[in-house]
Amino acid sequence: MAREPLVDGHGRRIGDLRVSVTDRCNFRCQYCMPAEGLPWLERSEVLTFEEIERLVALLSSMGVRDVRLTGGEPLVRRDLPRLVGMLRPLVDDLSVTTNGFLLERDAEALVRAGVTRWNVSVDSLQRDRFFELTRRDALGRVLAGLEHLATFPEAHPIKINAVGLRGFTEDEVLPFAAFAREHPYEVRFIEFMPLDADHAWDLDKVLTGEEIRAAVHEHFPLEAEPREPHSTARTYRFADGRGRIGFINPVSEPFCGDCNRIRLTADGRLRTCLFSLNETDLRAPLRAGASDAELEKTIRDAVWRKELKHRVNDPGFVQPARTMSAIGG
Numbered sequence: 001m002a003r004e005p006l007v008d009g010h011g012r013r014i015g016d017l018r019v020s021v022t023d024r025c026n027f028r029c030q031y032c033m034p035a036e037g038l039p040w041l042e043r044s045e046v047l048t049f050e051e052i053e054r055l056v057a058l059l060s061s062m063g064v065r066d067v068r069l070t071g072g073e074p075l076v077r078r079d080l081p082r083l084v085g086m087l088r089p090l091v092d093d094l095s096v097t098t099n100g101f102l103l104e105r106d107a108e109a110l111v112r113a114g115v116t117r118w119n120v121s122v123d124s125l126q127r128d129r130f131f132e133l134t135r136r137d138a139l140g141r142v143l144a145g146l147e148h149l150a151t152f153p154e155a156h157p158i159k160i161n162a163v164g165l166r167g168f169t170e171d172e173v174l175p176f177a178a179f180a181r182e183h184p185y186e187v188r189f190i191e192f193m194p195l196d197a198d199h200a201w202d203l204d205k206v207l208t209g210e211e212i213r214a215a216v217h218e219h220f221p222l223e224a225e226p227r228e229p230h231s232t233a234r235t236y237r238f239a240d241g242r243g244r245i246g247f248i249n250p251v252s253e254p255f256c257g258d259c260n261r262i263r264l265t266a267d268g269r270l271r272t273c274l275f276s277l278n279e280t281d282l283r284a285p286l287r288a289g290a291s292d293a294e295l296e297k298t299i300r301d302a303v304w305r306k307e308l309k310h311r312v313n314d315p316g317f318v319q320p321a322r323t324m325s326a327i328g329g
């Protein structure tokens, strides 16, 4: 049953849902969580696939037709292909953000189940530096998983997300640019955001997209592409036609104006912005037997209060209590 579109108080129509299927991860990236990990949710606290399916079906009927599965690391939920099979008929586009460590094991099943787009997080192409940042000696396995994924024509486009950290990423810029030119992947640099568990984020640690773009352009001239509506990335093609590269600049060039995204956490909280300080509990009403009409009202009320923009650059910015690994990006 089609319902009225889901619209926020600023007139923005919501079309994109990020679903965190777990808060757990098999990596320990320094810009995300401490070496010892975080206290994980109990299994009973995590939404079941059937609960996710019900919420996605409801949101889909309100026009939210693009769904991205995230984590933590979503592939640590072994039966993820089953969820993909449940959601595929409900949406127009189903994508996954992964650290790539389990791609060799799961790529085929997920592609066959219906995943249409892929984002793989890789922050360094050098083994020792990859280990330094993720606290896992896993670069080889991630690259092998990527290669395996790339053998499925329906898996493309494949995007590589690399976090831009000042004092670290500068040495990765040209290797990543060359990587994008030599492989069927689109590399995108993402500015470091204040969502880390250690609350160590500082503007000085952000290597901006523009700085990285200029460094690439100097060696490999770039041509800008028109920005897609609601897009988080500014993309460029290499002037000589050998691939594309992108920059996601939430800190230096926020893209909140036409934001059409909302998020569902693994424990069933609706977040209307990545940096929300408030959340709406959907799990409790779901488990209390709420009707779709009641859930719809709760969702519409929450979305109507969606933040106009983030306040990362504003004096007095308050970092959300929930970390990136528990939001899902």
Ligand code: SF4
Binding pocket: 250, 254, 255, 256, 259, 260, 261, 272, 273, 274, 275, 307, 308, 309, 310
């Ligand atoms: S920071 Fe919030 S409002 Fe801005 S683009 Fe991200 S989710 Fe949308």
